[in-house]
Amino acid sequence: MSSDQRRSYGPRHRWVVLSVGVGAQAAFSAMFSGIPVTGVAMRSGYHLSTEALGLVLACIGLGVAASDIVWGLLTDRFGDRRVLLTGLTSTGALLAVMAAAVTPQDGAGVALLGLCLAVAGALGGSVNGASGRAVMTWFGEGERGFAMSIRQTAIPVGGAVGVAVLPWLAGSYGFRAAYAVPAAFCLAAAAATWRWLHEPTPPATPAAPGTTPATSGTRSPLRRWDVWRLALAGALLTVPQFAVLSFTAIFLHDVKGEGAFLASLTVVIAQLGGGAARIWTGRRTDRTGGRRTHIRAIGALAGLAMAGAAVLTGAPTPLTVAALAVGGVLANAWHGVAYTEIAAMAGADRAGTALGLLGTTLFATGFVTPLLVPAVVAHASWATVWALAAAASFLAVPLAPGAARARRPTFRAR
CATH class of the missing domain: 1.20.1250.20 (MFS general substrate transporter like domains)
Structure with a gap:
């Protein structure tokens, strides 16, 4: 058992967990909302038609929609910490690869660009269920609505950062910078997750007979x-x-x-x-x-x-x-x-x-x-x-x- 698993985290740690969840949600939202707003630069840089641009940008949302239930099931099975670390790290790594090899200067076409954005959406969608479950687990009934609403507010706030920064980066420095910055956001959120997001100390009461901690007998x-x-x-x-x-x-x-x-x-x-x-x-x-x-x-x-x-x-x-x-x-x-x-x-x-x-x-x-x-x-x-x-x-x-x-x-x- 690791030192993190042995350590007991008190009730005040819930605010740290909420901050980590807000950061994770904001990091993903900056990418999800910011990249579509680079559409003008993307259309000219990648030599796309308007229809092809719409299809490419829609791939981000399609990736999230296709993966969210899977990430939710994995979160219930393996815990929010593992899923968030996996999703944020892999999203950041993919965006870094895009910055290195999927830019107009690299000759990337519509198929490769659309595929990468769909996978980025699918990987980044991990934050929706995992960060939400972490917040719900740590906060009591009289605070959950407030805490979850703060986490949800990270979506427009993070999106506003992406909308403000990524089009400027794409226009001024190219798509290497436009992909590298949200990659850094995701990897920083992954580091915060690794350092501060932990499961609460389990209660001493054992699970009911015939159940396991993963399911506790509840209906899907x-x-x-x-x-x-x-x-x-x-x-x-x-x-x-x-x-x-x-x-x-x-x-x-x-x-x-x-x-x-x-x-x-x-x-x-x-x-x-x-x-x-x-x-x-x-x-x-x-x-x-x-x-x-x-x-x-x-x-x-x-x-x-x-x-x-x-x-x-x-x-x-x-x-x-x-x-x-x-x-x-x-x-x-x-x-x-x-x-x-x-x-x-x-x-x-x-x-x-x-x-x-x-x-x-x-x-x-x-x-x-x-x-x-x-x-x-x-x-x-x-x-x-x-x-x-x-x-x-x-x-x-x-x-x-x-x-x-x-x-x-x-x-x-x-």
Whole structure:
């Protein structure tokens, strides 16, 4: 037994674990969000058509969607520390290889680039379930929503860093630097994981007869309809999020004749406001309960905001922008509460699998939505796009499990 395994970590260590989880999530988000924003430089540097560029960039989300459940199962089997170390180290190593050998100067083509980005997404997807399970394991029932919401806020924060840094690096120093920097982020997060992320001291109470520590007799969340309902509701609530974040700039340019500043301002409000709303809802539900009720309420409000954007498509620009900004904030507000609830529903021994399932549905929607929106615009209108986003939010409300069914296994307090 190693010295780390023998060492006992007290309750205060939970904040260190949360910091490690935030760092891991932010490191992956910087890559996931930053590389697509290098699209202009990538298209010219790799000599890609617009269609080929869209396919290449979609490969990142496809890789995450394809791997999240697998990583969740592995997390429940081997623990969050091992999975995070494996995922972050391999992602950093792959990005380093890309910096050395998969740049335009190396003659890399669309097939190799798309494959590398898909694998990077698949490897980096390990952080979603593993860091979430670590946070859920260390924090008690009265703090989990707040802690998980902070971890989820690392996604827009890390993404903002990537969006700010990677396009500048690609334009000024080339793709060797654009890949090397997120590689360094991932490897630094892996080092922090190795140093500070450890399992809590196991309780003295032995497992029930006929069970093992890996399963403890709990039913797989993949075989529970209530868990699937929450995951699918989350997928529907992701539609307005990706619609606003991905297409606000194009809509304002094509329909309103506005420049990049107003679009950036709208998206920043949606991102930062959504991050603040995640923390607020997490803290509130820790104090008052009712995570499922909050998810349904946010879905209804997001639907109303996006319906307002549909109605106001032809209205003066400030009104349309306000509706889109509010819809974006609400579409970003539910993540922490949903991740907390689905992990609590599954129980400590199956939390990684449940978090992986939710991540899979969300990233699958994130992959499909940007492919569908241009088709809807081509055959209908932007008002239809926002109306469909509203409809997805409204459909999520009855699909999400209700509070009356909140019977679940609980985590042990640490």
